[in-house]
Structure formats: structure tokens, C-alpha cells
Amino acid sequence: MMSQFDYKSVANKVIDIELQAIEHLKQYVNDDFTAACEMILSCQGKVVVMGMGKSGHIGKKIAASFASTGTSSFFVHPGEAAHGDLGMIESGDIVLAISNSGESSEILSLFPVLKRLNNKIISMTGKPSSSMANLSDIHLQITVPQEACPLGLAPTSSTTATLVLGDALAVSLLEARGFTAQDFALSHPGGALGRKLLLKLSDIMHSGDKLPKVTADTLIRDALLEISQKGLGMTAVVDEKQRLTGIFTDGDLRRILDKRIDIHTTQIGEVMIANPTSVSPDLLAAEGVNIMQEKSINGLLLCNDDGELVGALNMLDMLRAGVM
Incomplete structure (x- = not known):
């Protein structure tokens, strides 16, 4: 009772x-x-x-x-x-x-x-x-x-x-x-605020063999394979010096299919988005999230001071890192 x-x-x-x-x-x-x-x-x-x-x-x-x-x-x-x-x-x-x-x-x-x-x-x-x-x-x-x-x-x-x-x-x-909040974060590196204020994009980016990238003369079908294997929903397009020239995403694929473009004969350079948004890997992850939200994009490409592609990440990486 x-x-x-x-x-x-x-x-x-x-x-x-x-x-x-x-x-x-x-x-x-x-x-x-x-x-x-x-x-x-x-x-x-x-x-x-x-x-x-x-x-x-x-x-x-x-x-x-x-x-x-x-x-x-x-x-x-x-x-x-x-x-x-x-x-x-x-x-x-x-x-x-x-x-x-x-x-x-x-x-x-x-x-x-x-x-x-x-x-x-x-x-x-x-x-x-x-x-x-x-x-x-x-x-x-x-x-x-x-x-x-x-x-x-x-x-x-x-x-x-x-x-x-x-x-x-x-x-x-x-x-x-x-x-300041930054001072607080330095004494709380393991906490949520520490992650937001201390974590840099370079700490969570995909690089090396995990970085999705192709050249402009790559066929769309091969670029799609790169996107699928790297799992970021996009691939960067670079020149012979690894400098960023464009980006191609899952969303871009849907648009070209609507236009009935042949993915087996068309090169990625013909359909890529040129001069995409790119940022420094030294940028704080929290700032990276703001950029992605402001531009309504799901991924970021990271370049060094010479414009060379060094990393990539998407919103899921931000979630996994606890930045959002």
C-alpha cells in the first residue's frame, strides 16, 4: 500500500x-x-x-x-x-x-x-x-x-x-x-566545453589514404567509387600538385542523374563544383561547425597555406568528436 x-x-x-x-x-x-x-x-x-x-x-x-x-x-x-x-x-x-x-x-x-x-x-x-x-x-x-x-x-x-x-x-x-571560457577549457580538456574550445579540425580530419580525392580527368563512375570507399559523402578534386580545384558530393550526383549525364564517359572536372569552401586545419572545430551551418554544407575540405589539400571531414565527424 x-x-x-x-x-x-x-x-x-x-x-x-x-x-x-x-x-x-x-x-x-x-x-x-x-x-x-x-x-x-x-x-x-x-x-x-x-x-x-x-x-x-x-x-x-x-x-x-x-x-x-x-x-x-x-x-x-x-x-x-x-x-x-x-x-x-x-x-x-x-x-x-x-x-x-x-x-x-x-x-x-x-x-x-x-x-x-x-x-x-x-x-x-x-x-x-x-x-x-x-x-x-x-x-x-x-x-x-x-x-x-x-x-x-x-x-x-x-x-x-x-x-x-x-x-x-x-x-x-x-x-x-x-x-575566460578559453581559460576554463584549459583546465577542463576532457569536458564538453574543452572539446568545443580546444579541439582543432586537424585533430579529427581524415587524411592520407582516408582522404577522398581524385583529379579532374577522373570519370564520374570512378569518382563515385572513391566517395563510396572513403565514406564522407564527397570527394575533393585536386590538380597534379595536390591543390584543391573542386568538390563533388552525393547531392551533386543526384543533380547530374536528373540531367541524364553519362557517368561512364563524363569526367568529374566537367560537373564538379569549382572553388569550394576550404579552411585551415588549424581552425577550431567549433568554428568549423559554424561555417558548415552558415553555408548549409555537410562537409569541409582542409588546405594548407599553399592551397594543398591535407584533410576532409563531415558533420558526422563533428558529432563523434562531441563538438555539437
């Missing part, structure tokens, strides 16, 4: 409480927030994020967001730091310490060493009068009106507020640095 418990009402209540926590957070985006951004922006080292328990999980995400948006950062577990990992922190680094209570003993025990190393400390706590807040160079407040947990025990609204403030820091620094 279906349960009569109203799960949806509880879920909506949680969302409402956490939305209230985020809205409440805006008042803490103040001069201290600006000072924290400027301190990080001028940092010559890394931002080392610390946190215990749920704060640690949120801290790992904040460190990852920093790292992928132009702020060099990594996470260090406070417990491990006390047993050797503190050596990962250098004097030019900034420590971002996260604790809702501001009384995390594992983090506070590291403060004397961090001070001796001349590390600047930014703390994020829900208690502005806490030990961490008082001992830090800058304190960012993350106080929430209430936790979404009805027992008031499980960190819910507080961890959400911490995560949001961390995102606010990361994005503020991103914009202040002028961090």
Missing part, C-alpha cells in the same frame, strides 16, 4: 528554509567579503581550504570550484594536516577555514603553526564571536536563521549557505581576473 506520509510537504518546507538561508546570506556580503576577495586575488600562493565533517565536504567542493575558475586551490583535511599534511602548506598560501560553530578543535590546533608560517587565514563560520572568527585575519559570516533538519542537528541550511558563499567568492574572483 502507498504510504500516507506527505513527503512533498516536507521537501517543500526544506527548500523554503534553505531559500530563506540563502536570502539571509546577502547581508554578509560586505566589506569583509571584499577584503577576502582582494586578499585572495593578490595571493602569490594557493588557497588551502580546510573543514571537518560536513564542512569538509563543502570545503572540497569550494576548493574544486576555485581551482577550475582560475584560483589555485586544494583541500587539506585538518586531521591529516596535524599528522604530516601541514607540509603541503607554504608561507605564501592563504588558508580558508570552514566551521559552522567556529570551534573546530582540529582546525584551531593548527592556527599557531599557520600563524608562525605567516599564513593569512580567512574563516567562514556561523558564529562571529567564535574562536576561529577572532583568530582569523578576515571572518566571513554564514549564520542561518534555522537548519532545515527539524531536530536542528544535521547541517542543512548552514552547509547550503557555506557552499553558496564559496561560489560567490569563486565567481567574484573569476570576473575580477577576466577569466
Whole structure:
């Protein structure tokens, strides 16, 4: 039997409480927030994020967001730091310490060493009068009106507020640095954006024996064999120096058949499309897609600076490469 418990009402209540926590957070985006951004922006080292328990999980995400948006950062577990990992922190680094209570003993025990190393400390706590807040160079407040947990025990609204403030820091620094989509792609070469922004046509083009090409004196029937064998739905037409002179596609075949042209006696040079669109193999794949869409063509021919044919590809190659 279906349960009569109203799960949806509880879920909506949680969302409402956490939305209230985020809205409440805006008042803490103040001069201290600006000072924290400027301190990080001028940092010559890394931002080392610390946190215990749920704060640690949120801290790992904040460190990852920093790292992928132009702020060099990594996470260090406070417990491990006390047993050797503190050596990962250098004097030019900034420590971002996260604790809702501001009384995390594992983090506070590291403060004397961090001070001796001349590390600047930014703390994020829900208690502005806490030990961490008082001992830090800058304190960012993350106080929430209430936790979404009805027992008031499980960190819910507080961890959400911490995560949001961390995102606010990361994005503020991103914009202040002028961090671009190309910069983002360099740190995400395996992602979809990396493929779109870093992949060149030369990385996915067909070349060598896989490149469909014939000369102008080739009979249409033989050119069709080349098209069929290479599987790109087209063939380039080149001169004796391998310079591009024309193109013949599946669509062109349909047109000449309508005109009852004899494919067994007619040379491809008589029916090819002369001076076809060609681009450099160094062009970004994303730009190649734009050209193909603008010109309503299904394939591209790639030539070097001397006009010599070096590669070819079609829209299916773009799809396989994840560019579209």
C-alpha cells in the first residue's frame, strides 16, 4: 500500500528554509567579503581550504570550484594536516577555514603553526564571536536563521549557505581576473566545453589514404567509387600538385542523374563544383561547425597555406568528436 506520509510537504518546507538561508546570506556580503576577495586575488600562493565533517565536504567542493575558475586551490583535511599534511602548506598560501560553530578543535590546533608560517587565514563560520572568527585575519559570516533538519542537528541550511558563499567568492574572483571560457577549457580538456574550445579540425580530419580525392580527368563512375570507399559523402578534386580545384558530393550526383549525364564517359572536372569552401586545419572545430551551418554544407575540405589539400571531414565527424 502507498504510504500516507506527505513527503512533498516536507521537501517543500526544506527548500523554503534553505531559500530563506540563502536570502539571509546577502547581508554578509560586505566589506569583509571584499577584503577576502582582494586578499585572495593578490595571493602569490594557493588557497588551502580546510573543514571537518560536513564542512569538509563543502570545503572540497569550494576548493574544486576555485581551482577550475582560475584560483589555485586544494583541500587539506585538518586531521591529516596535524599528522604530516601541514607540509603541503607554504608561507605564501592563504588558508580558508570552514566551521559552522567556529570551534573546530582540529582546525584551531593548527592556527599557531599557520600563524608562525605567516599564513593569512580567512574563516567562514556561523558564529562571529567564535574562536576561529577572532583568530582569523578576515571572518566571513554564514549564520542561518534555522537548519532545515527539524531536530536542528544535521547541517542543512548552514552547509547550503557555506557552499553558496564559496561560489560567490569563486565567481567574484573569476570576473575580477577576466577569466575566460578559453581559460576554463584549459583546465577542463576532457569536458564538453574543452572539446568545443580546444579541439582543432586537424585533430579529427581524415587524411592520407582516408582522404577522398581524385583529379579532374577522373570519370564520374570512378569518382563515385572513391566517395563510396572513403565514406564522407564527397570527394575533393585536386590538380597534379595536390591543390584543391573542386568538390563533388552525393547531392551533386543526384543533380547530374536528373540531367541524364553519362557517368561512364563524363569526367568529374566537367560537373564538379569549382572553388569550394576550404579552411585551415588549424581552425577550431567549433568554428568549423559554424561555417558548415552558415553555408548549409555537410562537409569541409582542409588546405594548407599553399592551397594543398591535407584533410576532409563531415558533420558526422563533428558529432563523434562531441563538438555539437
